[in-house]
Amino acid sequence: MTTISAAIMLFLILDPLGNIPIFLSLLQPLPARRRQWVLARELLIALGVLLLFLYGGRALLDLMHLRQEAVSIGGGIVLFLIGIKMIFPGSEPMFGDNPDGEPFIVPLAIPCVAGPSGMAAVMLMANSDPARTADWTLALLLAWLGAAIILFSATLLYRWLGPRVLIAVERLMGMLLVALSVQMLLDGVVVYLKSAGV
DSSP, rough: HHHHEEEEHHHHOOOHHHHHHHHHHHHTTTTTTHHHHHHHHHHHHHHHHHHHHHHHHHHHHHHHTOOOHHHHHHHHEEEEHHHHHHHHHSSSOOTOOOOSSSSSBBTTIIIIIIIIHHHHHHHHHHHHOOGGHHHHHHHHHHHHHHHHHHHHTHHHHHHHHHHHHHHHHHHHHHHHEEEEEEHHHHHHHHHHEEEETO
16 A cells, blocks of 8 residues: 555545534534634644554554454454445434533544544554554645645535535545445455465
């Protein structure tokens, strides 16, 4: 996987367009200046969590005695479910009910931006090729920067594109995410079968 393809995959997982309605609804009651500050804080917390999983993922896997294939297959399944939810959204919000008041960490930083699929993806990248950790860091920063730009432009994008276009783009991103998740799943199965001598 190249750095650019990793960045695209992470950008799809972060799903900034799909998060626009959630961010707007939670930040709307706040004053404009406070809204920008809260958004920046939540995005930085999400980046910190993802970097923690990128650099500490291997130690976490060793601590829990998990193999790389398990993370690949599990991450593929989680990505698949998120992608399906993006294509066929239900009446329930993807991440459950949002708390009242100013959001702090939950649900904007975690799980909207740094969700389980993002954590699994960065752990998988770090463990698949530890020598390329700098590349994976660059991919994560590029994906996060793209998501941050879109979320800071959320109000403008929502007015300019409208809800129908945003829904269509989110479903397209969901389809791409499903394809990526199937590839992750197949890669994990292939590695497991090779290690098992099948």
